[in-house]
Amino acid sequence: xxxxxxxxxxxxxxxxxxxxxxxxxxxxxxxxxxxxxxxxxxxxxxxxxxxxxxxxxxxxxxxxxxxxxxxxxxxxxxxxxxxxxxxxxxxxxxxxxxxxxxxxxxxxxxxxxxxxxxxxxxxxxxxxxxxxxxxxxxxxxxxxxxxxxxxxxxxxxxxxxxxxxxxxxxxxxxxxxxxxxxxxxxxxxxxxxxxxxxxxxxxxxxxxxxxxxxxxxxxxxxxxxxxxxxxxxxxxxxxxxxxxxxxxxxxxxxxxxxxxxxxxxxxxxxxxxxxxxxxxxxxxxxxxxxxx
Numbered sequence: 250x251x252x253x254x255x256x257x258x259x260x261x262x263x264x265x266x267x268x269x270x271x272x273x274x275x276x277x278x279x280x281x282x283x284x285x286x287x288x289x290x291x292x293x294x295x296x297x298x299x300x301x302x303x304x305x306x307x308x309x310x311x312x313x314x315x316x317x318x319x320x321x322x323x324x325x326x327x328x329x330x331x332x333x334x335x336x337x338x339x340x341x342x343x344x345x346x347x348x349x350x351x352x353x354x355x356x357x358x359x360x361x362x363x364x365x366x367x368x369x370x371x372x373x374x375x376x377x378x379x380x381x382x383x384x385x386x387x388x389x390x391x392x393x394x395x396x397x398x399x400x401x402x403x404x405x406x407x408x409x410x411x412x413x414x415x416x417x418x419x420x421x422x423x424x425x426x427x428x429x430x431x432x433x434x435x436x437x438x439x440x441x442x443x444x445x446x447x448x449x450x451x452x453x454x455x456x457x458x459x460x461x462x463x464x465x466x467x468x469x470x471x472x473x474x475x476x477x478x479x480x481x482x483x484x485x486x487x488x489x490x491x492x493x494x495x496x497x498x499x500x501x502x503x504x505x506x507x508x509x510x511x512x513x514x515x516x517x518x519x520x521x522x523x524x525x526x527x528x529x530x531x532x533x534x535x536x537x538x539x540x541x
Contacts, residue, residue, distance in 0.1 A: 255349075256346050257290060258349045259350070260288045260350050261285065261351060262350040263291055263317075264342075264343050264355045264375075265292070265313060265314060267293075270356040271356050272320070273356065274355055276324070278321075279328065281354060283327075288331065289325075289330050291333070292334075293317070293333070293335075294338065295307070296336075296338060310334055311332075314332040340371045340375050343371075344374070344379050347375070347380045348380050351382075353382070356385070373519075380534065382414060383531065384530070384531045386529055387526055387528065392497070392527055393496050397498070398425070398498065399415075399497040400412055400415035400427070400502070401490050401500075401502040402428045402461055402464065402465070412465070416475055418531070420475050424498060426475050427479075428477060429479075429482065430480070431484050431490075457481055465479065491527070494522070495527045498529075503533050504534050504535050
């Protein structure tokens with residue numbers, strides 16, 4: 250269990266702070282590192298504060314990372330495990346680590362205990378700014394281990410990395426994939442417009458169905474082992490995806506990126522899912538190539 254100032258390249262990096270929630274995130278990170286065949290780096294960020302950091306104080310803080318690394322080694326003796334302790338804001342440290350990591354894992358409630366951050370603010374900040382996918386482990390540990398991988402899809406190029414990541418995860422987990430596309434069209438008041446809008450609903454739904462089918466077709470050819478089901482729902486994405494997460498082993502969504510896209514934005518949708526998803530949630534940046 251080596252102590253490193255910088256995480257190894259292409260590692261799974263997990264943020265720890267000694268809490269029970271961070272222990273759950275560590276368990277998830279160990280499983281992901283084994284499945285992806287990547288080294289695991291345990292990172293503890295102390296926060297900054299106003300009290301000078303002496304060598305003795307920093308060594309005492311490093312015990313948090315050391316204990317977590319030991320736990321990971323005991324759970325997976327074949328796994329390469331390193332650790333690091335840095336004097337930095339937890340979110341900033343994890344975002345910095347994401348520049349060379351393949352995956353960052355964090356508790357969905359956030360790791361800001363030492364720096365006084367509000368619950369969930371660290372995890373949302375990491376998901377918003379990380380350069381690699383971020384896996385957020387939920388507070389509850391009772392998700393369906395054998396459920397499907399659920400991916401929120403948007404008919405745009407920016408959502409393709411999330412779709413690619415979801416297919417790769419479903420294949421490695423030998424799990425079915427459920428692609429969920431939500432759409433919303435506000436119906437004008439029929440009493441004011443003097444017409445029935447049900448036909449227009451059907452036209453919009455069919456158009457959305459064709460766009461999603463075209464998006465998924467190439468990935469189904471690349472991953473013929475993955476059984477794919479698609480559901481299109483008129484409704485709000487955060488609500489629908491949170492409900493689907495109840496029976497899922499993993500939920501995958503994309504981020505807006507610089508260009509943005511209409512549907513699954515990191516803002517309201519992903520922020521809501523950080524709090525309300527009932528299974529692990531992976532947020533994939535739109536600039537990421539998509540595959541682990």
